[in-house]
Amino acid sequence: MSQIRLAIFISGRGSNMEAILDSCAKSDHPAEPVLIMSNRPDAEGLNTAAARGINAAAVDHKPFGKDREAFERAMHAHLTTANVELIALAGFMRILTPWFVEKWTGRLINIHPSLLPKYPGLKTHARALAAGDAEHGCSVHWVTEGVDQGAVIDQARIPILPEDTEETLRARVLEQEHTLYPRALRRACDELLLRN
Ligand code: GRF
Secondary structure: OOOEEEEEEEOOOOHHHHHHHHHHOOOOOOEEEEEEEEOOOOOHHHHHHHHOOOOEEEOOOHHHOOOHHHHHHHHHHHHHHOOOOEEEEOOOOOOOOHHHHHHHOOOEEEEEOOOOOOOOOOOHHHHHHHOOOOEEEEEEEEOOOOOOOOOEEEEEEEEOOOOOOHHHHHHHHHHHHHHHHHHHHHHHHHHHHHHO
C-alpha cells in the first residue's frame, strides 16, 4: 500500500514537526513526509527538516501584503508539485482563507494548545489560568473555515498546578503536543485511507 504524501506547515521552531517526522520514520507508518513549508524564510524548523533530508520550502507571506489568497496560491503550487495528499499545520501562524480550506477540506489538520472547543485563538494558556480552570491541554482537529472550530480528532489533557505560570503551563502542554500530534496524525491517515 502506498503511503500518504504529507506536508507539514510551520512558522518557527518546528518541535511538533520533529515529533511527526520521528513518528513517520517508523517503518509501518501510513504517511510519508514529502514537504515542509513555512511562511517565514527564517523559520528554524526549515533547517531541521533540510538536515533530515526532507524537501523544505518557504513562501514569505510579507510581499503578498493583504492578499492572503495570492500567498496561498504560491503555497498551493508547491503542494501540487510535490503531489501532497494531507497537510499537518504545526505551529503555522497564518489564518487560512476559505479558498485554501475548501481546496484541502478533509485533508488538512491542525494542532491547537487548548481543550477545544475551549479557547480558540491566541493566548490559550493565560486564558486557562485566568479562568481558574482545573485542567488544560491540546487538541488536533480537522481544519474548517472557522478558526479552531473543526471536528476534534484527539486531545491530551493535564491538570493545572497551583504554582503554574503561563510559561510552565505552555511547556507542559507542549510536551503533550509531541505525543498527541503523531497519534492523531495516524488516526487522520486511517480516516483518509477508509475514505479512499
Ligand atoms: C505549539 O504550541 C502549537 O500548538 C502552537 O504553536 C506552537 C508551535 O511550536 N500553535 P513548534 O513550532 O511546533 O515548536
